[in-house]
Structure formats: C-alpha cells, structure tokens
Amino acid sequence: MKKRYSLLIKLLMVFILVPLFAWSFTATAMAQQSKKSKQVQKVSLAKDVYPGINAPWTEPKKVAFKGTIKIGDISDMTGSSSKSCVLVDHGLNDWFRYVNEYLGGVEGYKIELDILDTKSDIQNIINGLNRFIDEGKPIIYSAIAHGVPAAVETSSRRKTPLLCSAGTVSQAYRTIAAAEKEDNYFFSLSPVLSARAEIEVKFFMEDWKKSGKSGTPIFGSFNLDNPLGHESTTGARVYTKKHGASLGVATYCQPAITDARAQVTALKNAKVDYIITGPHSDQAGMVFVLELARQKSADWQPKFCGHTTFATAYMEAKSKAHEGLYIYQYMNTWFDKDVPIVKWMHEINKKWHPEVKSLPTIYTLGTQAGIVMTEALRRGIRKFGDPKNLDGSKMREILETFDKYDPLGLSGPISYNKYDHQGCASLRIAQLKNWTMVPVSGWIEADPYTDEQRDAKYWLKVDK
Amino acid sequence: MLTIQNLEVVYNNVIWVLKGVSMEVPVGGMICLLGSNGAGKSTTLKAISGVLNLQWGAITGGFVEFEGERLNNKSPQDIAQAGIIQCFEGRRLFKHLTTEENLRMGGYLLSSNAAMRSRLDMVYNYFPRLADMTHRISGYLSGGEQQMLVIGRALMAKPKIMLLDEPSLGLAPLMTKSIFTAIQKINKEEKVAFLLVEQNTKAALSITDYGFVMENGRTVMDGPSAKLRDNEDVKEFYLGLSQVGTKKSFKDTKFYKRRKRWLA
C-alpha cells in the first residue's frame, strides 16, 4: 500500500511542479527576448504608418512615460477558438509595443495589455470582466465576448465599453426607442453577422449572373448552434429571399463535432449551389470542409464561402480539401504587401518574431483593434486630460465620436453613433489558392439597417 | 497433514473470534467439527483457506501448518494451489455461469486441458445428475444439485483436503443422505481428507471417524466419533438425547444436573 501512495503523491507533485517550472522558464525566456529587442534599429516607415499621432520618430523613442494606461483583454487561450484568440492577442501586443517603444506611447502615456484567459468558461469571462471594471480599466477588448451574452450585458451594466471583433444585431444595434432609454456599451469592429450573410449572398448572386446559368440558385447554410450561428442563418434566410434566391436547407452543428456527415448529406440532398456560413470553431470548420470534399461529385460542385478562420486551417494545416474555397475578409491581410500598414507588419515581425513566417488575417484583427483603442484613448486624453479621469461612459462618448475613421487603411472606415455600434460595414471576398488568399472582389458594403431591423426580435421572428 | 495450533483470529482489529483452536487432520482423514452457532467453526475454515483477509479478518496468534509449511496470511490462491479447497456455507457458486463453466472454474489451476477433461469425467461419474444439465445456468439448479455442484467444483481442483461448511444446510433428508454417501465415496476412492462442519451432528458423527467440539472460539473436546457419540455431554447438547437414549420427557427439561462444565 505504502508504495502505491507514494506514487500517487509523486503524481500530484508533477501536476503542481511542472506548470510552475514551465512558467518560470518562459518568464525568463520572455525577459531575455525583450532585452534583445531593446536594440532594434529604425523602422523605415514609421511616419506614414501612424499619421494619427504626430510622431515622426524612426528611432526607438526612450521617453519617461507620464504613466500607464491598462487595457483589459479577455480571450480563450484554451478552448474551441483558442488558435484565433492567441493570434489576435499577438497582434494587439505587437501594436502596443510599437506604440510604446517608437511613438512614445499615447500622449506620453504607456499602454499595457492585461490579458485574462477564460478557458472557454462563461463564469471566468464574467468574473474577469467585473475584475477589470473594478480595477478601473477604461476600455476592454475581447475577441470572443460577442459569443457570450452575459459578458455584453455585464459591460453595459457596469458602463464600460467592450470592444469586440464582431457582434450580433441585438448587441451592435439599438432601435431609436431603446437608445433613448439606455446607452449601448458594446462596440463591434466588423459587420454584424447577418450583414456578413448579406454580403456573401450578394457576391454569390453576382457569381451566378456571371456563370450565366438560368433559374435561381439554391443556397445552403451551415452554422454553429449558438447566437452567432443562429443570426447568420437568419441573415441568410432573409437576404436570399431579398435577392431573389432561396435558402434550400439550413444545417447546424455543435462547436466541437467529430464528423459532419449528416449536415453535408442534407446539403447534398438539397442540391445546393452555394453554401454560406458564419463564424466557426476550428474543429467544426475543418471537419465540415473535409466531409464536403469527400462528398463532392461530378453533379454536385457547390461553392462555399466562410469565415476567415478557414484560411488559417488552409494555410497552417496545409489541408488540400480547402483548395478553392471562398472566404470573407474584413480587412487587408498579411498578403497585400502594398498597403503600408501591412508592410509595417512584415517589418515588425521580422524584427521581433523572426520565427514567424506568415500570419493569417486574424493577426491584423488584433492590429486593427489596437489602432482603434489607441486612437480612442488619444482623443480621450486630448479631451479630458489625465487618463485617471477617463471612465467607461466617457470612453463610450469618445468612441461614438468616431465618424468614418480610417484605421490606417487596414479596413474600411469605422464609424459609431448612438444607434449603430457596428463599426466597419464592408467585407471583401477572397479565394484560397496555391496556399494563399487571392482577393476576388472589391469591398462590398452591406445595406444599412432599417429601424425595424435593428430590433433583435425581428430576426427571431424571421427565424420561425 | 494439516495442523492447527492455538489459532487466534480477530476481525477488523476488534472482534476476537477464535481464542485458541487446535486440531489435527491426518491424510485421508474424515474429521467433523461440532459446535453451536457462533462458536467460530466457519471462521476456522476461512482462516485455513485464507479468505479471511478478504473479510477484514487476520490471524493474530497460533499457526496453520500444512504438510510442514506455514499457511498464516498466505493468499487464497497459494493455499488453493497447495491443495486446500473450501466449500462455503450456503452453496455459493457463480450463479450466472453454467454448470460446466462452474466446474471449469473449479479446475482453474489445472495445467492442461486433458487434465481438466479427465477431472470433469470423474466429477460427472460421482454426480451423474450434473452430467445431464451441463449447460444450465447454475443459479436455477435445485438445492441438492447446487450442493453437488459445489462439491464437484471443489473436487475439480485435485484437493488434498476439502473444507465443507454445512453441506446439509436446507436440504431434504434424502438429499442429505445421498450427499454424505457421495462424500464418503470420494473420501475412500480419491483419498481426499475432509474437514466437515455440520449442524446435523448425528449424520456427521456417523460418517466421520474423528471429531472436535468448539465453544466460544475454543476447541473444548475431541475424540473418535464413536466415543463422542457416546459422550453424555455431546448427547445432551448436540444430539438432544438424554443418557437413556430415549426422547427427553418434559419433566427433566430443566437440566441443572448437567451443565457444559467446560464453560466455567
């Protein structure tokens, strides 16, 4: 017996000690890395990268910061969407580091990112949000919170802006009546999901016209069984009708599935010409595309358009099945090198992360969020002076002054107002070819929403 | 062959069940172990066959010796290997297994398949009734057949000693008789020694050739069965006869003149 117990104790020791060791080790590693990056030479194009802040320095700027502004960031380091979240935080970190080291921070204040892992657990998200708000963070970014109604509710309850990569109608929009009653503290950066569906439909209708086939195309949708997925499906249903096509079959799946046989079989049976999807978890997306490739046949060659994460799978996992799929991007990517900000991106990564060869779209999402937050803080400090008296509601006012603000040509213009927190309203469709993304359309803009459509109830009604 | 000296057994370190049991089983002997309920007969058998420690019991004093080697606190498997097989009280068998499977389990330790086959045939000719219900689920057999199966299963393992715990429990007298004749037959032909715990004292004493009497965890009296049968005390307390050998009349039921004097 004794021996067995000692074994058990060793087991526990391992569980506790291993992570601690690993943690300390990486901590030191990070320290050395940052020491190395102290002697970084000039980034040639600092000026045209950030006209927003009047900072023409090209050398690392050693300034005595007046203070630090801490920004909260809540994301899933572990869980079904961890990959994307890690990339986004990577982008954010790089941007803030650049701002601090080269542009002397925002108005002389250092920006720090305080990242909290949620482990895909709702309670953690809410606790984390409350914690950040209690610590007086003026603004909080999250790549996932729009999937978590409770988080959005908490932020508007505690009156602190919550910046997300995307959002649903019920989160991003307020009807005139509702907006009078209470302010909306949720801010999205890219088109809401139903709008994305519309853009996909628009693109495919064009494609249908070009192909010169007769009749109307049949659409199919494949979405997660969660708020985002449901809204995407509803959007697909509404806009296919609006553009004179029909949604043949709508399929759903759980965030983590091991096979998508049933869904693809259903789509195949309905003989859909186009399949449109909203955001997806890595697992579900991968499995679905594989199954699709398996079941494609001579008489059934559907065209598929999906979220940018499909590109990640295509380029990192090098999965042949993704060849030729369409994806929508809400900003310029790593691959259009002619855009200055993207050039900057390459420079930065060459200097700071030489091991990184290619960064898919999601990375730029982080950069975009960083730019918006920096700009907002800058305006805030300009208006209210010391960041100490920048609180949530003030930040909301500042953000709602954004009007067609151009995030350094990274994406379409971003504008917020009392009723509309959608942010940028346009997408671009690209195709996955020879291991990169080839844009096949310009920026397509979604139609503005009527007041009726801004009500979440509308989308529920249509779903029935 | 099997020697027990001052055996003491304690259950979960509190209940002192055996307080000094000593007995001796010769080769091919036929020994019976008498005693009232709770005297510790079954515990003695379990102590010998080593299943005690499965029941939180342990041998704290004395020893069990089999062919010159100590069996104290050995694992049941080794003891079974050595050739001591116990049949538990109340005809315990693997109820969801068939008759044949039960017997095969009995012969689990047999090396070759041929040996198994021959043992099976042997068991079947001792208990022909088992032969024609080989594939029945043993749980559904009748009491007598189950008892036969139990003994047969023990026999499968080439035992040198079989410890029988109340084979006649809840059986019809006729069935009891046939069981006992079978036991005698086995004892004669296979040279298997028997240690027989029995409430049916009369039958037990009639087939065995030596007997031990237990009270409160001690062996208090022993002797050849014939002599025990004539012993007044045994007559009084286990055979329920008075000295005359007639049924007791109500008049002398209060037996102050005779008491278990070993319990002073």
Next chain:
Amino acid sequence: MTIDPAGIYRTNYISDVAVVRTKTQWIILIVAVILTALAPFYLPKAIVNVMTLTCCIIIATFGIQILTGYCGQVSIGQAAVFGIGAYTSAILVNDYHVPFFVSVFLSGLSAALVGCIFGIPSLRLRGFYLVMATLAGHMLVIYFVSHVDFTGGQIGHKADYPSIGSFVFNTGDRLFWLNFGFLLLMTWLARNIVRGRWGRAFIAVRDNDLAAEVMGIDVYRTKILAFAVGCFFAGIGGSLAAHYTGMIHPTQFPMMDGFWYLGYIIVGGLGSIAGCYFGAIFFVVIKEVLIRLPVSMEMAKYLLPMTDVAFGAIIILILIFDPKGMYHRWELFKSYYRIWPLAYK
C-alpha cells in the same frame, strides 16, 4: 456530529440535536459571520465579486449534499436545475414584474418540481442507471431552454438587479450582502432539514432502503422528497446567480459543473452541511489562483487545463486517503487544539 469539549453534557434531546451547542461556538459563529459580512470594506472588489458568486454555488451545493450525501441518490443534473432556477427567476422578474423576493422562492419551487421529474426514474433505478438518467436529464433541460422562445433561446435572457421596494441591489457590495444573507438563511434551513424528521428518513434510505421500508418509511416518497429539496436549494442559488450576472444563457450551465458539484461534497465531506463550505470554497480558490497566475500567453495555454487535472487529482486523493473529507479533518483539528497543549496521543 461535532465533538464537544469535556464537561459539556447534553441533558435532553433538544440540546442533543441543537445546531450550535456551546456559548463559545455561538461567539465564534457570530464573529465569523460579522467578519465575512464586512468583507467589502477590507477586501478588493474582485475578490468580493468572486465571493458573491461562491455564495450561490454553496447554496446549490447544500442541495446536492442533501440529495447525495444524505439520501444517497447520485445526481449529475444539479447544474441543469441551477439553470432552471436562474431562468424562472429571470423570466418572472423581467417579463412578469414579480417582486424579486417572491420570484426567488418561486424559482426554488419550480426547480423542486423539475427535481421531482428527475427523481421519478429513481423509484426504479439504482446506481449507474440513475447517474445516466440524470445526465440525460441535464442535456434535455439545456436543449429545451436554448431552443424555445420565452427563455430568449440562443440570445439569452436578461435578469435585472434584484430590488426590494425602491431599494435596488445595484452595486457589487449590495449584491454580496444579499447573497450572503441568503447563504446564511439557506444554511439554517439545510441544517434544520437534515437534523429533523426528513433528514433521518433520508439517512435511513441511504444506508439501507430495504430496512427503511421495513421501518415504515415510504422509500419512494422519501426519494422524491430528497430530489425536491435538493433541487429547491439549487433553484434558489440559480436565481441569485442569474440576478448577479444579469444575463443568462444556456452555455452558462455546462455538464462539467454537475461533476464539480459532486466533487465539492466529496472534498468537503459527505453528509455534513458545513462540509459544503469547505469543498466549494476550496475549489473556487484553486480555480481563481490558477487563472490569476501571471503567465505569458503561451504558458496560459498549458497552465489552465491544470484546473481540471487538479480537480480530478484532488478528488481521487481525498477518496483514497481521507474519505471523510475536509470537514472531518477540521473537527479533529478543533478537538485537538481545544485541549492544547495537553494533547494526548
């Protein structure tokens, strides 16, 4: 049963089953309660928030303790019942404008009702089959609330700040005091249930339901009752949690939580109400610590699943080394230090 210091004898039944026995215990209890109630004044807000949520968890743990620890019916559906309570309260308060203090108890009752439905299989099922039944029940409840309209479906349902009359519990501190008050109330209730007639019936059924039946206890009625009581507590906890979070969504009640509740009572100690405190707080602390560790992004990926690993390892270790749980240890500790320094071996 608590171990009393020497010289304290119980002269009648009342004092024998009393919740708190000695003056010293009273004093300690009152001091502890006051200290906790004043937490918002000397603890950082983040911790107070966590404590607020922990109160709800502990209340739900009372439920599973009564159901599993006392009546021996294993249920993994506790998380779902928690959700039922949350949804009922949210819908009542927001859509039908029922006063909060009514809706709390209504949600408890509705949860109890669902509990009875969960319990029906327990009339015929034992052991693993019951476990599977409750697991299935959990999945069904979650599916239901996430696909009907009046619960808000996938959009989720709002739950306003609790209010009594014109007074609104709209700050973290107020919410904490509210939940803490409920926690005390529920503790009192639970203690009285388990030491009363019901409690004895539960224990009888747990230890040997055949014997209980012979003793004249209606086993089926008792089992259903146990389910009802257990789920009642879960419902109360759920509704408090709902009004604390402000928005509820099916994904807030994952299957793993059902396991965790069982883990709380194992670690805290089966069959002791005070044990719930130990178990729940112990695990909440572990979770929080693991989340707060200041690690790099890359490390976080490796460190955070360790909560699951730690949970499992701790449960197993407790089961092997100290099946009586932490509450028992605490009792031993107390009885040791009561006679300190004259401890005898």
Next chain:
Amino acid sequence: MTLIIQAILDGICIGAIYGLGAMGLVVIQKSSGVFNIAQGMFMMFGGFIAANLTLNLGMPMWLGTIVSMGAMAVIGMILNFLIMRPLAGEPPFTQLMATIGMLSIMYGLVMVIWGTDPYIYPSEIIPIADLKFLGLHLSPSYVNGFIIALIACLVLSEYYRRSKEGTAMRATSEDEELAASVGIKVTKVLKLTWSIGAACSTLAGVLFGMLGSVNYMLGEIGLMAIMPVLVFGGLESFLGALLAGFIVGVVNMIVGVYWEGSFPGITAVVPLIIMLLILIVKPYGLFGEERIERI
C-alpha cells in the same frame, strides 16, 4: 429514398463504432463492477496517441493504431493500479467519483499535451476505394469503421464466452471471495480487464476520429454517444451493446439528416429521450440482467 437508405447505411457504420466503444465500458463493468464514466476520455486519449504516432512519427495507420492500443492498455493497467485498486471494496459511489476524477484529469491532460486543434488521420486503416453505387456513397472511413468494429466485437464476445480467462473474469464479477478461493488471481483479472477495456475503447476512438477529426471534445461526445447504447444493450451483454449501437447510430443519422436543420441540436437529444423512456419502462436495459447495485 436514396437519402434515407444512405442515412441508414451511415448510421449502421457509425453504430458499429458506438457499439465497440460501449463494449469497452461493458468489459470493465462486467468484471470489476465499476461504471467507468471516463471511458469516453479513454477513446479520446487513444485517438490522440494514434494521431501523434501517425502524423508526427509517420507510422502507417494500422501500426499506429495497434501501438496506441498497446499504450492505452498499459495506461489502463496503471490507472487501475493507482486509483481503482486502493478503492477496491469501497461503495460504488466512491468508485464512480474516482472515475469522474480520472475523466477530469485526462480531459485536462489532453488539452495540455495536444491543445485544442483538430487532428486529421493521414489515411484509413484498411485502404479501400470510394464505394459509389446507385446514388449511394460509402466513404472508406465508414466502411473501415464498420468492418473493424464488427470484427473486434465478435472476437471480444467470443473470447469472453469461450476462453478460460474470459470465464474467470465473469466469475470474478460474480463473487470475488469465491473466485479467490478457487485460485483465481483477482488482481490479475482486474489488470487484464482494464487493459482490454482501454485498448478496446482506443480502437473505437481511432475509428471514431477517422470519420472526421480527433479533437479535445471527442471524450464528451463519445460518452454521450455511448450512454444510450449502454442502456439499450444493458450493462452486461456484448451483442446487446452491438445491436444497440446499430439502433442508436441509425436514429442519430436519420434525425441528423432530416430534422437537424429545423431543430438545431436535436441529434444529440433524441437518443437520450429514448434512453430515458426505456429506463423508466425497463430499468435494466433491453438485454441487461437484473442486478441490484447500491450507490
């Protein structure tokens, strides 16, 4: 028409795999009397090990599968030695909680070791061409799953019925004391059981992952898939498990194809509903033996 036939065929293929997974649990339940709720995690763990061997070490698929089965067999043995053996003779509830602990540990470890990305197997175990006939389409992974799972099930059940160890295992589950007294080494039997159970669920996991991908949720999904199978088949019978697997698979597929679109998420629920009904009507499953357990 072709749609429903297609669904039924796929359902049967998946069902065989469910059956195999359930069988892994039945093996352990049969002889040690422990309801191992961590079985789904065994599936996942095995699946990941196989993925690691084939993708990173470039083993051929069949070899990788066999090796991972061996590895899991050892792991199962170790778990039995470390966790279940000290708890032998404890009430079933304690053992159940211990398996829940196992589940939690393995779930965490998988996330630590392999992260949350999906892993795609390089090939099938038995290389088969795509079967396409009269509008139907059987992809090789499904055919693989069906054939291998079926063979495994039959071999296993025969092993249990005929062989000496098999009988010994059943005997042990029946009455440990008696088994010990006839000379069966109980600890050895348990060791064997756990390794067989683990290996068997590993195979199921690999086949399951071959349909799509292996990811960190496979454990939960596997458990959810296995449970109804167990109830249909009863916790004691092998062929029962296989048949029940077919039933559940077909139901899953048909529901998934026809109703998933209009009632999202219903695929996971329908088997559970049927399971509850069966439990209420026939508490010990369709093929199960009446046996009282107390928790």
